[in-house]
Amino acid sequence: MKRLRFAAQINPTKSEIAHEPRDAEVSFLPMEAVGDDGSLNLERTRPIGEVETGYTYFREGDVTVAKITPCFENGKGAVMRGLVGGFGFGTTELTVARPRVGLTSSEYLHWLFSSSPFRSLGEASMYGAGGQKRVPEDFFRDFAIGLPALAEQTAIAAFLDRETAKIDALVAEQEKLIALLKEKRQAVISHAVTKGLNPDAPMKPSGIEWLGAVPAHWAIMRLKRDLAFITSGSRGWAEYYADDGELFIRIGNLTRETLELDRSDIQRVSAPAGAEGERTVVAPGDLLFSITAYLGSVAVAPEGMEKAYVSQHVALARLTGAKLLPRWVGYIVLSAVGKTYLDEQAYGGTKIQLGLDDVANMTCIVPPLEEQKQIATALDKLTSEVDSLLAEAECAITLLKERRAALISAAVTGQIDVRGIAT
Missing domain, CATH: 3.90.220.20 (DNA methylase specificity domains)
Structure with a gap:
């Protein structure tokens, strides 16, 4: 020692x-x-x-x-x-x-x-x-x-160089799989929201260069044509933080890969009384957009969600439902065409952001409501399957990294004798 x-x-x-x-x-x-x-x-x-x-x-x-x-x-x-x-x-x-x-x-x-x-x-x-x-x-x-003796130190280092390289290669394979799954998910979403589920549907030019052709019976319109209203939170919410308050939805609770809210790091607030608080209350079906960072992050407020408010960095858009379904619009945002639109509208220097008008003016492809529902349901199923595969790959990475850490600790503390195997 x-x-x-x-x-x-x-x-x-x-x-x-x-x-x-x-x-x-x-x-x-x-x-x-x-x-x-x-x-x-x-x-x-x-x-x-x-x-x-x-x-x-x-x-x-x-x-x-x-x-x-x-x-x-x-x-x-x-x-x-x-x-x-x-x-x-x-x-x-x-x-x-x-x-x-x-x-x-x-x-x-x-x-x-x-x-x-x-x-x-x-x-x-x-x-x-x-x-x-x-x-x-x-x-x-x-x-x-x-x-240990110098010769055994050399053996331990050689053993760990070789064995951790194997583990690192397996981790790299899982990371590559994760990247491919994410690419596939976005490709399927992008195809579904621009071409639909029927490969034999007649097509027509959309008139928008980055959108290309769409099914002939679909329409093109701005999101604002079906908006009940759009708003965002005000500054100064920090003074209302409360451990036992209502949910406070921030950019970190939205993702660019799913329409579900990420509640792993949720903040709570005791909202101010009156119009300032009530205008930013989230209702089931509301669309929530990031407008100051990670553009393209979006979520749809689920049914049965407890009372929640949005920060000044999140736009809350409520649809009338006459022309557009919330999950359909959410999938447009997650698609390549949605990301293209949002990136083109973003402004600012070191802090890229969107205005509420930019969100309201988003170009939407509009199938009949029943077809929107069918496509959104199909995408729900597909993304759920992809998410399961992603979870398995991420779990495998976690286990491999734990194995790597345990192997290093065991070797340098003498819990395993590597002298006969590190040659």
């Missing part, structure tokens, strides 16, 4: 490069150049004279770990390999560990720093407030490890 400071030098001094020319180029690593997966982006270089003050120093073979939240929890850190000139400087939010020659290997230290025991104890030791919490240097120095 050793404390880490006896196995590695923590934050070594840069005095060892005092003899280097100040104009010599070395690698420069801001935090974004250090990956959560141990990768490095070594595109940037700087002269030593520009970075020797105010930045963290490291050299070839050192191991770095981000010490600030949430980078530490996310696993940012890497073995410094391929540095220009053999040296580098980077963000001050990195802690550097230099293996002691003959005692510790860089790769083993990196896997140790990636392990759950190290991460959980480091997170518990953080000091500071909010987004400025950091792991103290003393935690690194005093962290106790059961240090």
Whole structure:
């Protein structure tokens, strides 16, 4: 058993490069150049004279770990390999560990720093407030490890390199499947809301370049022709937040993939009395649009939903139902043509947004009401099936990542003996 400071030098001094020319180029690593997966982006270089003050120093073979939240929890850190000139400087939010020659290997230290025991104890030791919490240097120095012989460290690192690569490949396959399923879902939605379910239906030009031909018996109109009204919440709702109040629907409760509300992070409010509160009460069947971020996010308020209000970032559109059904309009928004319209209407610089008039003027394809219902019902079924497949893939990723974390922890703590299998 050793404390880490006896196995590695923590934050070594840069005095060892005092003899280097100040104009010599070395690698420069801001935090974004250090990956959560141990990768490095070594595109940037700087002269030593520009970075020797105010930045963290490291050299070839050192191991770095981000010490600030949430980078530490996310696993940012890497073995410094391929540095220009053999040296580098980077963000001050990195802690550097230099293996002691003959005692510790860089790769083993990196896997140790990636392990759950190290991460959980480091997170518990953080000091500071909010987004400025950091792991103290003393935690690194005093962290106790059961240090195997150097040959066994090499075996452990080789074993983990190989086995985690297999797991990472399986995760990548599931992520590719998720991307393909999402593409298929949008493609099916887009085809259904522009072509219908009958492949033999006669077609006609829509007169809109990005929409193309539509079934001959469908109409084209603006959403406002079937609006009872459209509104959004006002600023200042924060003063009404209440744990035991009514639902408060924000952009985060809408998605660009489904018409259902996401209640995983729901806020509640005790709404003001009078018109200010009543005008933003959500009724079943109301369409809810994001108008200040993540344009194309939409939901349809379900039947039986408890009382809810909308924020100033959400447009509430209530239809008369004479020409358009809410779920039909919702699927138009989720389709490629809906996204095209909303993206074209968005304005602003760093903060893209829509006005209520932009939403009201959205182009809608209008089949007969009964056909709208049939298509929406078919899409409900299809998207539900796709969502089930997505959930299975996401569950598989979660299990694989848990397996990866458990494998790393077991190997670096000696719970499994890899000497005979890491060859």
